[in-house]
Every structure is written in C-alpha cells, then in structure tokens.
Amino acid sequence: MRHTWLICGLAICLSWGTSVRAEVTITPDVVYGHKSGLAMTMDVFTPTENVNGAGVLFMVSGGWYSRWQPPEQMQDRFKPLTDKGFTVFAVRHGSSPKFSIPEAVSDVRRSVRFIRKNSDRFQIDPQRLGVYGYSAGGHLSLMLGTASDDGDPAAKDPVDRVSNRVAAVVAFVAPTDLRIMVKDAPDRLDAYARFPALDLDLKAAEADSPLVHVTPDDPPTLLIAGDKDDLVPIEHSRNIQAAFEQADVTSRLIEVAGAGHGFRGEDARRSTASMVEWFQSQLAP
Template sequence: MLPSKHIPLWPGRDHPRMSIFLPRDGCPPLHHCAAMLVFQGGSYRINNGSGEGCAQWFADRGVLGIQVEYRTAEGPGLCAVTDEEPLFPRPVHDAVRAVRLVRQMALGLEVDPNRIGVVGFSAGGHLATMLCSAELPCAESDEDDLQHISFRPDVCVLCYPLISLGPSLRGPAGLGCCLRSLRCPEEGEESLCAELRVRPGHPPTFLWHTHDDELVPVAHTETYARALEEHGVPHKALFYSGPHALGMCLEGEHANDWAEKMLEWLGGWASPRFVAPAFFSKKKQI
C-alpha cells in the first residue's frame, strides 16, 4: 500500500523525507495513536535495504507507521551524499529531525508525543541506537530549528542491529563496510559504539538476531543486551536460526514470529487506548 503523505525532513529540500502510513482504522475519538519510525538497513550505503513493509505493518495494527529516509553514501536518488566530506553525522541529523518533526506535528497526526518509538534494521538499527542516549554522538545540525524538542524515542526495536565499531566485532562485511560508507575518522569511531552509550534511563528495547548471521555477527546484539542488563534497562532479546537481513519475514522459515512477539511485548503501549505495559515497571525482561 502507498503511504498517505510524504513529509520532507528539511526546509527547501524534497529529500530525505518521511513517508506516513496512517492507522488502518484511524484513532478512536479522544485518543491518540502511538507512532513508530522505521529506519531500514543498507550499511549506510543505501537507506532502502531490509525492513521494507514495516511501517505499513504497524499501520495495519493501529500504530502510525513512518518510513524514514536518511542520507547515505549512494542514495537512492537525492539522499546520496556526493561530496568528499564525511557522511557522518548527516544520517544522525536526519534521524533526530524525524523524531522531532513527529513530536512537533503530533496533534495534526493524532499521535501521542510521549509514545514515539523507533525501529531499526541492520545499519538502521545502529542509527536508531544513536537516538537513545541523552547526548548525541555529534554536534547538532545548524539547520535544525527544532532543537528545543526531544529527539529521544520512548521505545526502541532493533532487528539484527549493527552495534559496535570495535575491532572485536567488526565482521568481514559488517561495520567495516559502514565505516567506509560513513567516511568517519578513526578518532570518532568510539563515539559510534552503541554499547558504550547505554545509560540508566535508556528507552525500553526489544531486539532480535539470528545465530547464522555472517554479515553482522550475533555478538552485536549479545553485546548490546549485556549493556542494557548492566544498566537496568528494560529489554527483551530473542535469538533465531537463519541468515542476515530477514526483514519482516512474516511467512519465512526463520524468525517468522518476531514481529508478533514484539507487539506482545509492547502491549498497551501500542494501543490507542493506552495501557502501561510490563516494561514500565522497570523489570528486566531477558
């Protein structure tokens, strides 16, 4: 299904932009929906890799689904960064801007500004984690006139995420490829290690990975789950058999129940008639 509308992230530019998928049955009177912003994968080389259909999936279940474009090394199209400057931190600026715009437009979108979540697949998962800390790994964009609005999501969903830029987890085609796409100086790599950015107060997080992932080893999710555990962050981690980049995989052989388990974990958080879910009790969920 096609999105209901497109919203450019930055004034005077058509791309990058957000594609809005409205809840199938709308929101009940006097209620507002939760929103989930989706960042697809692509090694920071492209932004339309695995994760296709996720925003629509949420919309079909009563949640405003938002597919977010962000700038990458090769595009597609007008999202490509063609100059010689490092790609980083432009994807982070785009992700920050997307969350802020949704909060600013919450009333018009019939969205609860305190129920804004993010979903990230592979490199999109890494980008999602950059939003979860109190401080960004970079300076704010001078173009962003919404800096008074919080960029932190209220929940985070990570699907086989790239997590660490550390040498021990840098697989043959994982974050090494991302580093080349980001053109990030070595001295800036540590600030992009998501496991080092976890602190108490981090958004509740649902994450899953496959044991047979050769591009982004399962150790990335295991490392992040340990960091969440150490800091008392409510979370749930699932592990499956199967390769990398399964996406929604609703009818596939592997991990075909992750999305429903995630929705079950979100519980009343995702319902227009909000009911506080179990993770609001701050109990750890492993």
C-alpha cells in the same frame, strides 16, 4: 543471497494525504528538513480504524544507504503495525556514500524532533514514539534510544528545541559497536570494506556506537538477531544486552536459532510478531 538483506529501502505531494486503501492513508514525501540544498523526507502511514495514538518510526536504511521506493510498495511491510493502530513513519536519511554515519544519525534525530513538534498534525501522542530498523536501520534505532537529548532551548530553529528521545526501540540484527567495523579496526571482517559509510576513524566510530552510550534512562529495547549471522555477529546484540542489564534498562534479546543476517519464513513471521507485541506493551496509552 543472504547479504542483500542489508539493502532495504523503502515528488513532493501538494495535498495532505492520499488514500490508497480504505484502512490506511498514505502521505508521501513529508519534508522534515533540508541539507545540501535537498529535502529530507518521510512517508506517513496512518490507520483509519482502531487508531491507538502512538507513532513508530521505521529507519529506511541498509548499509547506511537510504533509498526511495513508492510507498504503496511498502504498505504491506507496515501492515502488522497499522493493523494494530500505529501510525508509521518511514524515515529516509542522507544516504551513503554521499553522507556519513554521523550525518545519518543527525538526520534521524531531526526526524523525531519534527514528528514530535507536529504531533497534532499527525494525530499522535508525542510521548509515545517508538523506532525500529534492520541492520544499519537497527543501529540508527539504537542511537536514538541510547544517545538522544531533550533539545536545545536556545536553538534558532524551532525544531531543534524539541526532544529527540523515543519511548521504545526494536533493533533487528543491529551493529552496536562500530569500533570493530571501521577501516582502522584491527581484524575487522573483510565484508565491511564494501560499505563506504564505515570509512570512519576510531574516534568517530566510538561517538556513534550505541554500546558506548548505554545509561539507565534508555527506553525499553528489544533486540532480535540470528545466532549464525556472519555479517553482524550476534555478539553485537549480546554485548549491548549485557550493558542494558547492567544499567537496569528494560530489555530483551531474542536469538533466532540458525538464522543469519535477515529472517525468512516462520522466523520472519515470529520476529515481526515480537516487534509488534513489544510496541504494544511499551507504547500503550
């Protein structure tokens, strides 16, 4: 079923680091913040060989749902990156329907601040952070690319004083303009009624639409989308690519011929290879 691609998910551990395979150390459930009496967590996948000092965040989000999964089951997903020496952070945000898109955006911004503040702990360069995700995860990745800040030096919480900017973005099949997807949008696709996260008014939708926030200081961004996507039409990617070009932002759009909302087989292999190559070129020391 094609639309199940939207639902992609990924025990507080007392010890720092649990070795699962010789080439990668998995540190599960690292707490990067709290809200509503709950911990916000990420899993960290650290290569033990050929470490390049760069970090890549993966947005655990599909339809703005964020689900827990044993990290050992996700390790192969990140192997193309860890094999090249990247440390991968699988970030979970407050999940729909309990939490809204604006809250998810706030959560992932905090995750970047936390990782940067703790860069020595993770043995990464705080200036070489990338982010990627699929569908809703791609949307959150683009929000980090287009609508981040340098932190608030007057904030009471030291984490909030740190920048949440990233140095490179890869967004797969990503919504870029929520204004045409939310409940008040005229002629919106019927399928969007299945996603309670889109129960936003037009003002909130505009605030969390990456297309609105494109500016010349945005980081290099790779967009990958299927030209037959009937859930998030490729116009989302084409429109923000045009905005990037107008703002003179380093960017590229790969259109996967005949693909819908998600890739399989050779399309999946090629798109993953393109993602890894993008991070290699943009996050090099």
